[in-house]
Amino acid sequence: MVQEKNNQGNSVSRRSFLKNGAMTAAGFMIVPRHVLGGKGYTAPSDRLVVAGIGVGGKGESDIHEFSKGPADIAFLCDVDERRAANSVKRFPKAKFYKDFREMLEKEHKHIDAVSVSTPDHTHAVAAMAAMQLGKHVYVQKPLTHDIYEARMLTEAANRYKVVSQMGNQGASGDGVRQLMEWYNAGLVGDVHTVYCWTDRPVWPQGIPWPTAKAEVPKELDWDLWLGTAPYKDYIDKLVPFNWRGWWDYGTGAIGDMGCHIIEPPFRVLGLGYPTSVECSVGSVYVDEFKRGYFPESCPPSSHVILKFEGKNGKEVTMHWMDGGIQPARPEELGPNERMGDGGNGAIFIGDKGKMMCGTYGMFPSLLPTSRSKQVNVPQTIARVPEGHYQQWVNAAIAGYNSDKAKALSSPFTIAGPLTETVLMSNLAIRSFDIKKTVDGKTTFPGRYIKLLWDGANMKITNFDEANQFVKRTYRDGWSLGV
The missing domain is CATH 3.30.360 (Dihydrodipicolinate Reductase; domain 2)
Incomplete structure (x- = not known):
């Protein structure tokens, strides 16, 4: 699991979406190795723990693609249980939520990265909440519904030093x-x-x-x-x-x-x-x-x-x-x-x-x-033999400043202006x-x-x-x- 961001960044970002509704804490489902190892311990970055927001249709195929590599689909979130049914069946150990805000509030310590594949009008709020918690993000195209949202997400990916990719796989x-x-x-x-x-x-x-x-x-x-x-x-x-x-x-x-x-x-x-x-x-x-x-x-x-x-x-x-x-x-x-x-x-x-x-x-x-x-x-x-999805998984595991992150096909620095x-x-x-x-x-x-x-x-x-x-x-x- 990727090392957790500093606590100060987490507390600030939590306040940004806690105002949307009161959330309660929950016990661990997956215990990060850096927590088990104590302060200062850096876990081997060999697996990426992913939460899916919007897991029906394209969201279902997205998280399935991530799971083919060194990624664990640990959390599923969808407002429609009908659309989520196939993903729930495919990933029976994943914990299910309907509200992404609740999921991030309760489980953010156990999540490395978030995939967003909702209707366009909720891309930005879901992705921003995840980035503010230091989570790497993969967001379906178009990156956002509005121009302003695209600019804000582009700036946020750099500010919070997260690995980002938009779901335009042809890139x-x-x-x-x-x-x-x-x-x-x-x-x-x-x-x-x-x-x-x-x-x-x-x-x-x-x-x-x-x-x-x-x-x-x-x-x-x-x-x-x-x-x-x-x-x-x-x-x-x-x-x-x-x-x-x-x-x-x-x-x-x-x-x-x-x-x-x-x-x-x-x-x-x-x-x-x-x-x-x-x-x-x-x-x-x-x-x-x-x-x-x-x-x-x-x-x-x-x-x-x-x-x-x-x-x-x-x-x-x-x-x-x-x-x-x-x-x-x-x-x-x-x-x-x-x-x-x-x-x-x-x-x-x-x-x-x-x-x-x-x-x-x-x-x-x-x-x-x-x-x-x-x-x-x-x-x-250079070509991308691992494909768009695994390129992002590997870059997220390697980290924001890695060569793999710098070689991404559609990070928000490119995807934002395109959107x-x-x-x-x-x-x-x-x-x-x-x-x-x-x-x-x-x-x-x-x-x-x-x-x-x-x-x-x-x-x-x-x-x-x-x-x-x-x-x-x-x-x-x-x-x-x-």
Whole structure:
């Protein structure tokens, strides 16, 4: 088990979430070896004791992947006993909780690391509470629901000296490294334009909030599931998946897929915060003659244009398309050849050539595709044979200052700015529905304008109303603790 952090850090961080509710102490379940050894004893760092927050669906597969290596899944936490059932069966010795705050309060001395795989709106509060207790964290994509949360988690990982990784597993794949080697070798020249696209959403979007109430399943703690979000009555089929299409909980198609598809160009081109963003969005027909926009729900499709300052000082334009919208096929791609992986992908356009990939950076290819077999670029970037999950487990065991931690594929220093870029697209999309009524006339001043972004200060400088989407107001009783 990894050595426990100093007691002062623990007491400060405990206060940050104890205000959310009174917690009681509990006896040991797993006794850390450094406790048995007495003060000053450092235990051999050969196993990582992991707690899972959100252990159904993707959370279930995450902790299963961790358990394949030197990790013990000792604690499980989920607000829905139905979703947790498989993990409870797979890890029968793990202690189960519904409230992550209670679990961390009672068991933090017995935990080395925490995996967070909840709906987007509770990623930040769960991860921050764990980091404040000195726990290493693995958080599913997107890292957070809001830009502000992403910035705070990025800073906190460094402040609390914990090993962090976001769950965009393609960041550890060979594909993105191949793309980097081609780019670094100058095969496509300076990339000035990137197209990224997805066929998501595959859940309802662009719809009004249902008026019919539904009975809360007895296994689900609805109030805990809502977490930071405003209280609303439960609706049918929101859980376990359709929450992705509602702004209170999810981050839409780009939140779901952006960290997988934007990551390759973000990494290959060394991008930072965008300098501007603009968008157009699809709408639905509410009757035969009227198109409708529903601000509680993500749109059915969108096209976002982000501008960046590239590594060489030249501007890079990134297009994001979802809802089935795709860019024009490159002329170098044959009429029957697959573009990206079909429904998703990214195309890099440079002044000397083009290259493309699918989701996770898979299927990397120079264009025309025959060129990939004709060039021979030496491998200069180390691969990750152990994979994304075990890379994090091994780094957490080695510690914050270890070479393994420094070599992580998606630590928050990388995942945070990437997530901010993804969420900047949503800021533009949500600004599309801002209304103003003057003299009885309704206008939408956030539509069809370019929003200028001051990344260092997390602020839109030319349309202040858009800044409401940088940071949410949490429901009473919930705090990020910063």
